[in-house]
Amino acid sequence: MNHLLLKNVRPLEGDTVDVLAVDGTIQKVAAGISSPGPDTAVIEGENRILVPGLVDCHTHIDKTFWGLPWHRHQAGPRLIDRIENERRLRREMNLSPEISSENQVRQAIRMGTTHIRTHVDVDTEIGLRHLEGVQATRERFKNQITIQTVAFPQSGMLIRPGTAQLLEEAVKAGADLIGGIDPSSMDRDPAGHLDTIFDIADRHAVGVDIHVHEHGMLGGFAIELIAERTKALGFQGKVNISHAFCLGMVDEEYLNQLVDLLLENSISIMSHAPGYIAFPPIKRLFQAGVVLCSGSDGIRDSWGPYGNADMLERAMLLGYRSNYRKDEDLEMCLEIATFGGARVMGTKLYGLEVGCRADFVLLSGETRTEAIVSRGPRKLVVKNGLIVARDGDCLI
Amino acid sequence: MNHLLLKNVRPLEGDTVDVLAVDGTIQKVAAGISSPGPDTAVIEGENRILVPGLVDCHTHIDKTFWGLPWHRHQAGPRLIDRIENERRLRREMNLSPEISSENQVRQAIRMGTTHIRTHVDVDTEIGLRHLEGVQATRERFKNQITIQTVAFPQSGMLIRPGTAQLLEEAVKAGADLIGGIDPSSMDRDPAGHLDTIFDIADRHAVGVDIHVHEHGMLGGFAIELIAERTKALGFQGKVNISHAFCLGMVDEEYLNQLVDLLLENSISIMSHAPGYIAFPPIKRLFQAGVVLCSGSDGIRDSWGPYGNADMLERAMLLGYRSNYRKDEDLEMCLEIATFGGARVMGTKLYGLEVGCRADFVLLSGETRTEAIVSRGPRKLVVKNGLIVARDGDCLI
Numbered sequence: 013m014n015h016l017l018l019k020n021v022r023p024l025e026g027d028t029v030d031v032l033a034v035d036g037t038i039q040k041v042a043a044g045i046s047s048p049g050p051d052t053a054v055i056e057g058e059n060r061i062l063v064p065g066l067v068d069c070h071t072h073i074d075k076t077f078w079g080l081p082w083h084r085h086q087a088g089p090r091l092i093d094r095i096e097n098e099r100r101l102r103r104e105m106n107l108s109p110e111i112s113s114e115n116q117v118r119q120a121i122r123m124g125t126t127h128i129r130t131h132v133d134v135d136t137e138i139g140l141r142h143l144e145g146v147q148a149t150r151e152r153f154k155n156q157i158t159i160q161t162v163a164f165p166q167s168g169m170l171i172r173p174g175t176a177q178l179l180e181e182a183v184k185a186g187a188d189l190i191g192g193i194d195p196s197s198m199d200r201d202p203a204g205h206l207d208t209i210f211d212i213a214d215r216h217a218v219g220v221d222i223h224v225h226e227h228g229m230l231g232g233f234a235i236e237l238i239a240e241r242t243k244a245l246g247f248q249g250k251v252n253i254s255h256a257f258c259l260g261m262v263d264e265e266y267l268n269q270l271v272d273l274l275l276e277n278s279i280s281i282m283s284h285a286p287g288y289i290a291f292p293p294i295k296r297l298f299q300a301g302v303v304l305c306s307g308s309d310g311i312r313d314s315w316g317p318y319g320n321a322d323m324l325e326r327a328m329l330l331g332y333r334s335n336y337r338k339d340e341d342l343e344m345c346l347e348i349a350t351f352g353g354a355r356v357m358g359t360k361l362y363g364l365e366v367g368c369r370a371d372f373v374l375l376s377g378e379t380r381t382e383a384i385v386s387r388g389p390r391k392l393v394v395k396n397g398l399i400v401a402r403d404g405d406c407l408i
Numbered sequence: 409m410n411h412l413l414l415k416n417v418r419p420l421e422g423d424t425v426d427v428l429a430v431d432g433t434i435q436k437v438a439a440g441i442s443s444p445g446p447d448t449a450v451i452e453g454e455n456r457i458l459v460p461g462l463v464d465c466h467t468h469i470d471k472t473f474w475g476l477p478w479h480r481h482q483a484g485p486r487l488i489d490r491i492e493n494e495r496r497l498r499r500e501m502n503l504s505p506e507i508s509s510e511n512q513v514r515q516a517i518r519m520g521t522t523h524i525r526t527h528v529d530v531d532t533e534i535g536l537r538h539l540e541g542v543q544a545t546r547e548r549f550k551n552q553i554t555i556q557t558v559a560f561p562q563s564g565m566l567i568r569p570g571t572a573q574l575l576e577e578a579v580k581a582g583a584d585l586i587g588g589i590d591p592s593s594m595d596r597d598p599a600g601h602l603d604t605i606f607d608i609a610d611r612h613a614v615g616v617d618i619h620v621h622e623h624g625m626l627g628g629f630a631i632e633l634i635a636e637r638t639k640a641l642g643f644q645g646k647v648n649i650s651h652a653f654c655l656g657m658v659d660e661e662y663l664n665q666l667v668d669l670l671l672e673n674s675i676s677i678m679s680h681a682p683g684y685i686a687f688p689p690i691k692r693l694f695q696a697g698v699v700l701c702s703g704s705d706g707i708r709d710s711w712g713p714y715g716n717a718d719m720l721e722r723a724m725l726l727g728y729r730s731n732y733r734k735d736e737d738l739e740m741c742l743e744i745a746t747f748g749g750a751r752v753m754g755t756k757l758y759g760l761e762v763g764c765r766a767d768f769v770l771l772s773g774e775t776r777t778e779a780i781v782s783r784g785p786r787k788l789v790v791k792n793g794l795i796v797a798r799d800g801d802c803l804i
Contacts, residue, residue: 329728
């Protein structure tokens with residue numbers, strides 16, 4: 013049996029206790045637990061804050077340049093410039109999705125992430141090659157991190173015939189969800205785009221996670237169409253909308269209508285706190301009961317140089333961009349980057365109670381807010397009861 | 409004589425050279441410099457990028473909570489709520505401006521900052537106490553960091569009779585510049601506010617640095633009035649406007665008029681890349697020739713929990729908020745956080761050429777952009793030819 017005893021930690025900033033994990037499950041949380049035997053790994057927690065493993069619920073690990081020689085960014089300003097630049101670079105740089113995903117996974121583990129949902133490009137040029145690379149990484153690190161994959165038509169679906177069939181192949185090959193992107197502005201046929209995706213999801217009993225970058229009313233219309241299909245197919249709780257910038261753009265009356273649709277259909281929302289554009293009103297949605305998650309989105313790739321796979325930094329950016337200054341608001345941002353993401357991923361036994369999986373992180377800082385704004389090295393990262401990172405170093 | 413030989417560094421990402429500093433001045437920059445003698449400190453630069461010391465050109469070191477027990481933030485949302493909350497906390501917490509400023513200075517040095525311009529609160533309740541505290545810190549660290557002080561009427565000037573006299577006292581007591589704040593919305597008399605400040609500046613031959621948070625046309629009007637006084641008094645090159653959110657709000661035609669006023673009067677602009685509000689169009693101003701600087705603004709104080717005195721993070725935020733993805737744009741942000749700030753502060757002999765002061769930082773990262781987006785520990789920070797921080801630790 014694998015025993016881990018963590019002494020003197022503060023779960024979610026609560027009173028100081030010890031935590032005993034046995035075979036990857038939290039078995040006891042109490043003050044003054046004595047070591048069950050000489051083969052127990054005993055870690056002194058120094059009164060640090062313990063939180064469940066961070067959840068990066070939207071990223072693109074198949075195509076990061078992390079760990080490669082620096083690449084000067086050169087794409088033009090439009091979405092289509094970036095997509096075409098990416099396709100060109102993919103050919104020229106001969107990137108390996110397996111190596112890219114492994115590099116990002118190691119960085120994420122350093123930063124305390126125990127769960128990742130990653131969108132994986134599928135198109136008529138690369139077929140399922142990216143999915144295969146990510147699946148190899150997932151298999152290799154299956155004890156160190158949980159990875160969910162979304163088959164993602166980055167380059168469009170209906171506008172590139174053959175893509176929908178490939179997406180279905182990807183799902184058959186093990187992708188956990190099916191993705192979509194901008195049904196009107198990219199694919200030019202919002203009903204057709206969404207019908208195709210939901211049909212594949214329905215036939216293969218997988219969830220849906222759709223990128224909606226569309227602004228204002230056009231984005232709102234996409235949400236309406238997604239909600240209609242979620243309801244018709246009984247997909248409540250299985251659908252996530254990523255980005256949804258429009259929720260930060262529409263007027264209050266229409267926002268209320270959209271929030272009702274999200275609640276009625278248990279549709280969750282992902283925001284990574286974009287730097288330059290409106291984004292969903294986090295606290296408004298959170299207080300209404302919408303399930304929220306966050307993610308790194310692309311880090312250091314052909315789309316831009318930013319990001320480091322640190323979900324504490326993402327919580328900081330959510331707060332900074334939203335002008336949240338109170339501790340309770342930043343604690344909400346951390347909750348989104350932990351419990352919110354876990355709900356969206358459908359993670360069972362997530363948390364710090366007895367019976368939960370032993371997936372947790374020991375933070376630097378007196379309070380959760382200090383941990384978020386300071387973002388010191390993670391003192392300890394545990395996955396399945398095993399230490400995977402310590403003092404900021406990935407141990408695997 | 410104090411000799412420092414830095415081997416194998418890349419000044420501003422250029423070719424690898426050695427840099428020899430003697431008595432605080434860069435004496436030689438060339439490949440293959442041999443050590444002038446046994447008392448020379450020789451540092452291996454490992455081919456890292458060398459940049460001049462970072463310049464934090466707008467902060468509030470007199471009132472940070474950095475280094476103190478965590479304080480839960482509780483101010484209301486309005487500017488006036490925050491100012492009143494600050495005044496209350498100042499009394500209740502019995503903060504020491506000397507300790508606060510010392511704590512922030514040590515953190516800034518760790519992060520590679522060699523020059524700080526700090527606004528220091530002056531009002532009828534605290535008089536010059538904050539200035540005295542900051543001056544004590546400045547004296548104590550005079551060889552380790554350059555500090556400029558702005559006498560700053562945070563709580564208003566005309567609306568609190570006696571404040572203008574105290575500001576003048578502060579200038580007589582050694583404040584390097586005189587500050588101001590929102591001449592219309594806070595002080596209710598824009599012409600009166602600015603006349604008072606410029607009169608003090610003129611009689612004591614000090615520069616001016618004014619906080620303008622005012623939105624849209626009201627902020628633009630403040631800039632017009634500041635430009636008129638700058639011209640009338642021949643103050644070109646001595647006036648900085650901090651925040652100037654309005655430059656990111658007005659229409660293109662009026663923006664062009666304001667930019668012309670800034671250029672004609674050599675008025676510089678400071679932006680710290682606020683998270684939640686419009687801010688100046690950085691590249692537009694930079695390309696027009698407006699001198700730009702950046703700063704931490706308040707870090708971890710009664711205004712909010714954010715910030716860590718890291719000017720590389722500030723360069724990242726400037727880029728992130730502006731949607732700059734190209735390396736050349738992030739290099740501009742770093743230039744603002746170094747050369748721009750040095751120009752605004754009137755720093756002589758700043759740079760990496762022979763004859764410049766030996767104030768520089770050795771960064772982690774293959775390129776300047778990587779250094780900005782990664783923000784690893786600063787490998788070496790040198791001020792006046794002396795090592796003040798190494799591997800992220802402040803040595804003083």
